[in-house]
Amino acid sequence: MTIVTGKAEARRRLQSGRSGVLWKMWEHRADYAYVLPAIAVMLIVIAYPIYYTIELSFFKTPPGLQLRDKIYVGFDNYTNILTSPVFWKVTWNTMIWTLASTFISFVLGFGSALALHRDFIGRGVLRAILIIPWVISAVAASYIWKWIYHSDFGVIGAVLVGLGLADRPPNFIDNVSTVLPSLIVVNIWREFPFAMIMMMAGLQTVPEQLLSAAKVDGASAWQRFWHVTFPHLSSVSTVTILLLAVANFNSFIIPWIMTGGGPSNASHIWITHIYELAFGRQLWGVASAYSVLLFLILMTLGYFYVRALSGNERKEGSA
Amino acid sequence: MTRITLGGAVLRGTVSAALVVSLMSASALGAPPVDLSKWSPEYVRSIAGTQDFDTAADCGKVTPLDYKGRLTFWYQGVFEGDPDLLRQYYKEFFETFRKTYPNIQLEEQALTYNDLLDKFRTALLGNAAPMAVRLQILGGTEFAAKGYLQPLKPEDVGYSTEDFWPGAMKAVTWDGVTYGIPTNNETMAFIWNADIFKRAGLDPDKAPATWDDVVKYSKQIHDKLGISGYGLVARKNAGNTPYRFMPQLWAYGGGVFDEATANPTYKEVELNSPQSKAALQASYDMYVRDKSVPVSALTNQQADNQPLFLAGQLGMMVSHPSDYNVMLDLQKKATGTDKDKAQTVIDNMRYGLIPTGPDGKRAVVFGGSNIHILKPEYVEGGKVDEPAAKAIICMWTSPEWSLKMAYAGSNPGNLNGFKTKWMKERLDSIKFLDVTTSMLPYGIPFPALPQSPEIMNIIVPDMLQNALTGAMTVDQAADDAAEKVKSLVEGKL
Numbered sequence: 001m002t003i004v005t006g007k008a009e010a011r012r013r014l015q016s017g018r019s020g021v022l023w024k025m026w027e028h029r030a031d032y033a034y035v036l037p038a039i040a041v042m043l044i045v046i047a048y049p050i051y052y053t054i055e056l057s058f059f060k061t062p063p064g065l066q067l068r069d070k071i072y073v074g075f076d077n078y079t080n081i082l083t084s085p086v087f088w089k090v091t092w093n094t095m096i097w098t099l100a101s102t103f104i105s106f107v108l109g110f111g112s113a114l115a116l117h118r119d120f121i122g123r124g125v126l127r128a129i130l131i132i133p134w135v136i137s138a139v140a141a142s143y144i145w146k147w148i149y150h151s152d153f154g155v156i157g158a159v160l161v162g163l164g165l166a167d168r169p170p171n172f173i174d175n176v177s178t179v180l181p182s183l184i185v186v187n188i189w190r191e192f193p194f195a196m197i198m199m200m201a202g203l204q205t206v207p208e209q210l211l212s213a214a215k216v217d218g219a220s221a222w223q224r225f226w227h228v229t230f231p232h233l234s235s236v237s238t239v240t241i242l243l244l245a246v247a248n249f250n251s252f253i254i255p256w257i258m259t260g261g262g263p264s265n266a267s268h269i270w271i272t273h274i275y276e277l278a279f280g281r282q283l284w285g286v287a288s289a290y291s292v293l294l295f296l297i298l299m300t301l302g303y304f305y306v307r308a309l310s311g312n313e314r315k316e317g318s319a
Numbered sequence: 320m321t322r323i324t325l326g327g328a329v330l331r332g333t334v335s336a337a338l339v340v341s342l343m344s345a346s347a348l349g350a351p352p353v354d355l356s357k358w359s360p361e362y363v364r365s366i367a368g369t370q371d372f373d374t375a376a377d378c379g380k381v382t383p384l385d386y387k388g389r390l391t392f393w394y395q396g397v398f399e400g401d402p403d404l405l406r407q408y409y410k411e412f413f414e415t416f417r418k419t420y421p422n423i424q425l426e427e428q429a430l431t432y433n434d435l436l437d438k439f440r441t442a443l444l445g446n447a448a449p450m451a452v453r454l455q456i457l458g459g460t461e462f463a464a465k466g467y468l469q470p471l472k473p474e475d476v477g478y479s480t481e482d483f484w485p486g487a488m489k490a491v492t493w494d495g496v497t498y499g500i501p502t503n504n505e506t507m508a509f510i511w512n513a514d515i516f517k518r519a520g521l522d523p524d525k526a527p528a529t530w531d532d533v534v535k536y537s538k539q540i541h542d543k544l545g546i547s548g549y550g551l552v553a554r555k556n557a558g559n560t561p562y563r564f565m566p567q568l569w570a571y572g573g574g575v576f577d578e579a580t581a582n583p584t585y586k587e588v589e590l591n592s593p594q595s596k597a598a599l600q601a602s603y604d605m606y607v608r609d610k611s612v613p614v615s616a617l618t619n620q621q622a623d624n625q626p627l628f629l630a631g632q633l634g635m636m637v638s639h640p641s642d643y644n645v646m647l648d649l650q651k652k653a654t655g656t657d658k659d660k661a662q663t664v665i666d667n668m669r670y671g672l673i674p675t676g677p678d679g680k681r682a683v684v685f686g687g688s689n690i691h692i693l694k695p696e697y698v699e700g701g702k703v704d705e706p707a708a709k710a711i712i713c714m715w716t717s718p719e720w721s722l723k724m725a726y727a728g729s730n731p732g733n734l735n736g737f738k739t740k741w742m743k744e745r746l747d748s749i750k751f752l753d754v755t756t757s758m759l760p761y762g763i764p765f766p767a768l769p770q771s772p773e774i775m776n777i778i779v780p781d782m783l784q785n786a787l788t789g790a791m792t793v794d795q796a797a798d799d800a801a802e803k804v805k806s807l808v809e810g811k812l
Binding site: 067171262 | 437440441444461464465466467547553554555556557613614615616617618627630632769770772773776777780781784785787788789790791807810
């Protein structure tokens with residue numbers, strides 16, 4: 001009779017577990033071979049640039065020198081960024097831009113999805129119309145909005161002056177106080193259809209039987225929404241919000257085309273400021289340090305995104 | 320039909336010998352093909368059409384016409400603010416080049432003024448630059464200082480250094496070596512709408528004499544007619560901003576450094592001098608105090624002022640001679656009553672010299688473009704086809720093409736261009752050309768420093784925006800900008 005101690009059993013299980021993993025990997029060797037080219041490409045186009053950006057963030061790159069003649073400055077770029085008032089102004093802008101755009105786009109998108117989920121005449125047409133802002137080119141939309149907002153002969157200004165509601169056209173994008181909210185409006189206009197589509201897809205998964213049962217049990221419309229619909233949409237909501245947040249952090253086209261970050265840096269967000277530092281001012285080192293900071297934030301968001309997705313999978317798996 | 324109204328201003332604008340000399344570097348004091356000391360509208364007319372040139376034959380001596388090769392070439396091309404006439408000449412140039420050199424495989428790429436520097440810098444970082452490039456005047460020094468460009472002087476393509484404006488040669492010289500050849504050189508002029516002047520109670524045929532007058536006129540136009548007086552431009556990262564603000568800055572006696580002097584050293588930063596602050600104050604007075612300029616000045620560029628001017632909603636602006644042709648192009652596209660309104664504006668369009676500062680100093684940016692050849696190690700494929708590059712450079716900088724490619728908006732880089740029959744034709748067909756050629760002797764080149772693009776495209780517009788938005792006072796904005804320039808030049812950033 002063999003006596004197996006708890007310790008020995010644990011070791012045995014671990015070893016068999018390890019060999020099991022290796023065996024599984026061997027069994028799936030063809031699958032790994034299939035994804036190997038993709039991994040190799042990712043290493044070249046993602047991993048190397050990340051490494052190079054981190055490396056560059058420790059160097060100074062004066063305009064009179066080539067990049068290869070860069071000067072090592074340690075953490076100076078990070079110190080300069082974090083002690084620069086412009087950085088904090090741009091960070092504040094980025095937070096407002098991201099939070100306001102994400103939150104309002106989501107709320108509007110969710111509301112539209114709920115409205116369009118109901119059956120009524122013209123629903124298809126309305127759906128198509130509401131998706132337009134999302135499908136048209138961001139560049140074209142930016143130019144159009146620039147003319148709509150134009151401080152001297154914009155459409156809004158002309159209408160307001162024409163109706164006698166204003167003496168002169170309102171100043172939307174040439175004013176440090178109004179420029180960021182004005183750009184956020186454009187961003188929301190462009191993004192809310194994305195949230196709408198995501199939430200409409202989510203609404204399709206809410207079981208009709210549950211809603212009918214709740215109705216039979218006397219639940220009000222709000223109670224049916226809050227206790228049945230909303231819990232079913234929590235996962236898709238999380239993913240939508242995270243995707244919107246990441247997209248907004250990286251949003252470049254609208255602020256760059258409409259204002260170039262101005263006036264007086266009032267509409268610069270991180271990504272446009274990084275672009276200006278790198279390509280306008282050739283401060284590659286400072287821009288790289290900025291990018292590293294942005295990368296860390298986005299990776300954190302990415303982590304939560306993956307966790308949210310995994311949570312969904314687990315829920316679906318256990319269902 | 321519009322009559323050219325030069326008046327006393329143009330007479331006073333004939334050669335200022337001191338300023339002409341200021342444009343001359345010691346090396347260029349040779350025998351130019353035209354007499355710069357006689358420069359005046361009359362002189363320009365007298366030399367136009369006096370000499371014939373055979374471009375193909377001249378360039379054939381540099382690169383044989385049957386030469387077989389391949390050339391990649393980027394250039395600052397025509398954009399939305401340029402007249403159709405210029406578009407036509409650009410098209411013709413490349414067609415002619417292909418006919419003249421049928422065995423050179425030319426791969427050209429046009430980029431706008433604002434995009435070219437960014438794209439070119441990025442390409443250089445990846446050793447993917449073109450073999451030859453035509454850059455704005457502001458860019459040459461930066462890339463020469465970084466060692467990206469091959470030495471290239473007019474003699475390498477069959478011309479003489481004296482064939483080009485001495486001030487323009489400064490912009491392609493770094494550390495005593497020449498790295499490029501000017502293709503065109505331009506100076507802007509002052510444009511106003513005589514009808515608006517008349518309705519505002521101003522003399523319709525007289526341009527404001529000083530920048531202080533511009534401030535006064537702008538206010539008077541705005542107060543009486545409710546429209547914008549002067550077309551201020553203060554967008555960041557747009558070439559239009561320094562081209563319009565620097566003449567004002569220099570006229571008041573200010574500058575970024577001492578670039579407006581005869582022998583600049585670029586040692587002391589003068590952006591926060593009392594004179595520079597006075598120039599900034601003038602912009603502040605127009606934008607903030609009087610609200611007499613377009614509100615959109617902070618996000619717009621000159622291309623946005625053009626339709627405003629054509630619509631009769633803008634009284635004055637600083638621009639190229641080409642703006643007359645641009646107005647004609649825009650007028651053709653107008654419909655209904657807008658067409659007639661536009662024609663009225665065109666009929667009332669007047670050109671004059673750019674106003675002076677309080678001390679009578681007149682200045683304008685000596686603008687233009689240069690053409691360069693890259694070093695092979697920075698070029699895609701690691702090879703430069705020098706004969707092919709020299710062939711296109713010879714053609715573009717020839718008297719014929721340096722004039723045609725600048726037909727409506729600029730002036731030939733090659734001074735011999737002024738002697739061609741096309742110059743004569745141009746003087747007859749392009750209105751107000753006399754005025755802009757009269758401004759040439761007042762031209763001041765941007766500082767020949769690698770930091771110039773950042774100073775002109777970022778720091779100076781930032782200074783304007785900081786003052787005009789109230790983010791800083793005029794003093795603070797000037798001090799902040801001066802500090803940024805100092806840090807940049809000292810390599811602190």
